[in-house]
Amino acid sequence: MIRTIVVDPHAPSHLAFKEVDAPQPKPWEALVQVKAVSLNRGEVSDAKNQEISSRPGWDLAGIVIEPAENGAGPQKGARVVGLLPMGAWSEQVAAPVSLLAEIPDKLTFTMAATLPVAGLTALYALRKGGMLLGKRIFITGSSGGVGLFAHQLAVQSGAYVVGTASTEEKAELVREVGSDEVIIGYSAISSASKFGPYDLIIDSVGGNTLAALLPQLAPQGICVAVGFSSSNTAMIDMKNMVTSGGRTLYSFFLGEELTRQSAADDLSLLARLVTDERLIPRIQVEAPWTEIDTVARNLMERKFTGKAVLHLD
Incomplete structure (x- = not known):
């Protein structure tokens, strides 16, 4: 038996611990002893609407204790980072090797656990813009996990980057990761x-913010919608969109992106960038995973920026 975190509607954050049978890997899966996980707003928010005993969790880092039967992927003893569509918040997981990447010895499990969802989302969203050297990029939700990664990757690509922040304190954090300009307050997004x-x-905001940003696209520009933290609906000026021509609104879902790109290769890339100190995860909270309830509630109440990482003993 192993311990895992499950959905429990009676818990304050709808998350609780439960003992379950240890996972039985399929031939293309490796058995991983999980050492650290990170939290994303999406999975915590989704837990409130999932069935009781569902097993949330996307990001993980740990050690392979049983390699895939088909011989592919990381071997026994390898330190790895990876992601799952669900169930990553467990002492052990069976993970497809296509979603696992080995990490350098210098990279801690804490740092690695921040990379899968936030890092890949930032990387893949930026790739929609093609070659970024000299281009102008606007990023909302700049002080969040995806935003901070996106700023750093965009700056390294030679882009001119403008970010957003809700307070001057958060704006300073965005400047520290290389933003050329920071707009403070979503109500001032038109500026x-x-x-x-x-x-x-x-x-990542959606709603009125998305509607206000679309007219600010350059000819042939693209807006990648990766979330909707303010509202899941937006009133778009279709006359402006149609008569301007050439602008694109791209709906981004990481699960769909991973059907066309190699998570293992791109996680290896992100891990190397962190090891070389060219990409710095902004970890605001570290705690034992037994504190999942408190950390999850603080995340949803926006009591911290950056990433939250939980350690498994």
Whole structure:
């Protein structure tokens, strides 16, 4: 038996511990002893609507204790980072080797656990803009996990980057990761136009923010919608979109992206960047996984920025 975190509607954050049977890997899966996991707002929010005893969790880092039967992927004893569609918040997981990457010895499990969902989302969203050297990029949700990774990767690509923050304190954090300009307050999003037009917009806010940003796209520009933290609906000025021509609104879902790109290769890339100190995860909270309830509630109440990592003993 192993311990895992499950959905429990009676818990304050809808998350609780439960003992379950140890996983039995399929031939293409490796058995991983999990050492650290990170939290994302999406999975914590989704837990409130899932069936009782469902097993949430996407990001993980740990050690392979049983390699895949088909011989592919990391071997026994390898230190790895990976992700699952669900169930990563467990002492042990059976993970497809296509979603696992070995990490350098210098990279801690804590750092590695921040990379899968936030890092891959930032990387893949930026790739929608093609070659970024000299281009103008606007990023909302800049002080969150995806935003902070996206800023660092965009700056390294030679782009001119404009970010957002809700307070001056958070704005300073965004400047520290290389943003050229920071717009403070989502209500002032229209003022972003003085730094545009933008070749690429990465938006995680949705609602009125998304609607206000679309007219700020340059000809042939693309807006990648990666979330909708403020509202899941937006009133779009279709006349502006149609008569301007050439602008694209791209709906981004990481699960769909992973059907066309190699998570293992790209996780290896992100891990190397962190090891070389070219990419720095901003970890705001570290705690034992027994504190999942408190950390999850604080995450949803936006009491911290950056990433939260939980350690498994």
